[in-house]
Amino acid sequence: MRFQDAARDGRAVVYAGIQADPLVSRAAELLAEADPSMRVMARAVMNGESTDRPTWVAMFPTLFGPAADAAISERAHEVLGVALDVADRGEAVRSQFRGAIVEELTARLLARRVAGAAIHRERRILFDGVRAEIHPYDVTVERGDASEAYDCKWGARGIGDDVLHQLDDARRHAEDEEARLVVALVVFDAARSCDVRLARSNAPHEGTRVVALEALDELAAR
Amino acid sequence: MTRCEAPLDDGGERTLSRVDDPAEASIDAVIDRALAAYSALAELGEEIDDEWSYIQDLTETWRDRFETLRAGRGGEVLEAETATAIDVAINEIGRIEDPHRAIDWLSTFPQVAITALGERP
Numbered sequence: 077m078r079f080q081d082a083a084r085d086g087r088a089v090v091y092a093g094i095q096a097d098p099l100v101s102r103a104a105e106l107l108a109e110a111d112p113s114m115r116v117m118a119r120a121v122m123n124g125e126s127t128d129r130p131t132w133v134a135m136f137p138t139l140f141g142p143a144a145d146a147a148i149s150e151r152a153h154e155v156l157g158v159a160l161d162v163a164d165r166g167e168a169v170r171s172q173f174r175g176a177i178v179e180e181l182t183a184r185l186l187a188r189r190v191a192g193a194a195i196h197r198e199r200r201i202l203f204d205g206v207r208a209e210i211h212p213y214d215v216t217v218e219r220g221d222a223s224e225a226y227d228c229k230w231g232a233r234g235i236g237d238d239v240l241h242q243l244d245d246a247r248r249h250a251e252d253e254e255a256r257l258v259v260a261l262v263v264f265d266a267a268r269s270c271d272v273r274l275a276r277s278n279a280p281h282e283g284t285r286v287v288a289l290e291a292l293d294e295l296a297a298r
Numbered sequence: 299m300t301r302c303e304a305p306l307d308d309g310g311e312r313t314l315s316r317v318d319d320p321a322e323a324s325i326d327a328v329i330d331r332a333l334a335a336y337s338a339l340a341e342l343g344e345e346i347d348d349e350w351s352y353i354q355d356l357t358e359t360w361r362d363r364f365e366t367l368r369a370g371r372g373g374e375v376l377e378a379e380t381a382t383a384i385d386v387a388i389n390e391i392g393r394i395e396d397p398h399r400a401i402d403w404l405s406t407f408p409q410v411a412i413t414a415l416g417e418r419p
Contacts, residue, residue, distance in 0.1 A: 269405040
């Protein structure tokens, strides 16, 4: 099992520009420190119709209401601000920013558990005698004894048979080489919705870990 | 019903205000309003034929979650800001015109509403 940088085609070059945008980094930084309710808010705002702060403040009384803790409210306002900045980028680029943010968030949470040098982005995994997959993995942890491959999704609807097959194939090919590869989907959506999507899939996913929005901090757990 | 204006629409039109009537602020009433809006959102999402079955399963799952919450707390009267929060969320999904976004919000809306009600989705 070997890891390799993905080919830099035109789409990859454009997307790399999104990934490098300071807004992505800022959003991921705040979301890494956020609690699940703040992450729900960010999800709503980044795909909402409204782009005015009062609407969202009114919608989340547990974060902004009179009974909310002042420190939590302050942090929630920061998350709201960055989510509104994403929403303000307009419909055409929102989805790219959202995807890049989930990837960066995943990498940041993993970095709490794994040395940064082991964490890579946009990598392919090669196995002897197996044709390489076209799509790279969003985030990988590359270690001799226990590597990990992550695909990141904004929503449960993004869970498709193609990605489930790709992850399961990689896990099985690693087993064939007596290498250990943990494969996972990180989904910035509720576990309940992910379960519904997975239940409808015919693709193998028993060996694929699904990390939903409310469990994102498990990425950092040793 | 007693309502006081809240600045929920920066377009100049005030479409929602605080819910101060206890009858409208009960969990029962709030969930009724939420599920009615949720059904309308599902109808919009169903314009995407390929996702029809997923939408049925998804909405059934989240309706069950709302009903579980109702079964435990149905008679409870909410703080005004909580009932208002649900109505603001209802207003938000009422603005959605894109069926793809509607499908995304079929997952997001219940999370927002249940979070506003102080529970984990």
